[in-house]
Amino acid sequence: MADLERIRREIADEYAAPHNHPWVIGFSGGKDSTLVAHLVFEFLLSIPRSRRTRHVHIVSNDTLVESPLVINHLRQVAADIREAAEVFGLPMSVAITSPEPDKSFWVNLIGRGYPPPNRTFRWCTDRMKIQPTSKYIKSQASVTGQVILLLGVRRNESATRASTVARYDNGERLNRHNDLVECMVFRPIVEMSTKEVWEVLAMNDPPWGGSHGHLIKLYSDATGGECPVMTQKNEVAACGTSSSRFGCWTCTVVDKDRSLEGFVESGFAEFGPLLDLRDWIASIRNDASRRMARRRTGQVTITTDGVFVPGPFTPLARREILDRLLKTQEEVGYPLITDEELDLIRTIWAEDAIVISTAAARELVPHRF
Template sequence: MERTKDSAAIIAAIRADMLDEYRQPHSYPWIIGYSGGKDSTLVTHLVFEMLMSLPPSQRTRQVHVVANDTLVESPLVVQHLVESVSEIEEAAQAFALPLVTKITRPAPDQSFWVNVIGRGYPPPNRTFRWCTDRMKIQPTSRYIKTKADEEGQVILLLGVRRSESATRAASVGRYDNGERLNRHNDLMGCLVYRPIVELDTEDVWEFLALKDPPWGGSHLKLIGLYRDASGGECPVVTQKSDAPSCGTTSSRFGCWTCTVVEKDRSLEGFVEAGYAEFGPLLDFRDWLASIRNDRDRRQARRRDGRITITDGGTFVPGPFTLKARAEIFERLRQLEKTTGQALINEEEVGLIHEIWAHEIVGQTKAKPMDVREIKKGR
């Protein structure tokens, strides 16, 4: 179907709107939520070009490009994220732009592996999606809060679009006050600016295909990632109402360990596109999902000692047993050898051993035989 609207005119209007907002008579910094996907890349591209178009005397507002690495991102995606953030940072320094970059990560004791292998949390699902808050919301929110405290207020630029999905359209409409800036629902001192909210997907791809990034190179690698994965990025998430965007049934880039989705279609896409080395990651993820509700691998009591029975009389098991956690750990270490990928860092390993040691001491007083069995499993 032939498109009737003028994409160039729409982009020009967005540029003018951005410039007008940047020139407002205050010094509140901009923070761009950068996921490395198409929409946040477009926003970053337009902001970078806007800064370059201004004389140095008018570049009065600091811009922060903030990305998030959950530490279990899909390998090709996190590689693109880290490389592109580095390219943006280096170019900003070369052009003397007031732009800095930051990659946020979960607090060491709240990483995926520390929670699953250390504390025995079952892999997340739709009813117990513990990962999004700990691994995505909290790290980025901490950075935003720090800047808001320092500056009095910040403006968060998000690459969300009304036409992205029905869910996204409802979210945009729910928090749209008719003004350019909207107050963030959860973060004090944070205003939200959605510059590309009215763009269609075709507009985004047309721009990225025709325009090279102002920090150098091209957008071809990003386009290739989407082509190979047949997916989209898990967006930057800074509030729990956006959590459904993370781990949906669509083919989105995200954590390779994600068990919220039934199938990781983006990682499957990479394997089908020739990245066979990621096949074992898919197998491990499927195995992790398969043991989630295995009663033999779950404790009867929760970590606080309680036994949980729902109002309907359903027994809810507690965390993985220490033996099951040791099994997951050993399989993960073997997976690292198989793939040649570093999948867990030594700080996480140290924290896991500390948690195990604490629990083993507690069990030693009650069940010495169980402790000997755990040590065999390790």
């Protein structure tokens, strides 16, 4: 058993460091980051008000296409933490970031016609996960010069995670972040095993009230691993892999959406329409009749091996996806796309219509262009 008392002492020791750099906890709502938030909250409660000099930010990210049960859980816990921190007068703020509408899944898929992401064209993770959280961290760092990012990463979570974790092993408690120069990384539970994490969560109610029961139930209802808050590009390979439990419900990087599938199998039949839509989107990805010949830049791409790479979805296919999405939205009875995204899609379609008709005209009467 990793020594919990040692971890508590490390947190206390780091908090007492002689600088005022705020802490930012990357909170995904999964078990590991919940434990980090739990330990930090508990620590703040244990010290006198006069020693609570460092501000703690709890930051989560909503890609706008999160699995419904997971995002509801995350919002609830975030609200509970915020309320309890206020009641106890803790120097803590809670924020949920999200991608700019222009970078959302639907605006790129339906608006620009990007093919659904796969392992070789994973356009989503940076836009939808890394950029929003990084922006938040940078905005805090711009005020105080530096932030300490607390991550719930553990060496023993998976082979991929172990290699990411190893990159940070400099023998010190704090490690420089790979991409954010003004950010140091602190991994308080890096040596804990999965079993130990569960033991602590099961035996200790969260200091912000309630219990960890809902979190434990979430894990038992889904299958697969965890999708932590992402802040750097070298973690991208782990996003949406078959071990990812709490990823986007639209994720086509995995062959099967194990997260939603697990929920559906556990009796959440209402997520069936989401699964169907996701599977259909994956199935039309390589349908040549639904893809344009030219890329959005106007170029035709042929690889060095002579393989033709099709361009984005045709305008008709984009319309088809939007129709299916709106139908699914009606079926499930809650929003799957925002009005802002719909407005942007219309704008992009209008711009594309001009580009496409100009390109078609150019092919017909080249001398006039």
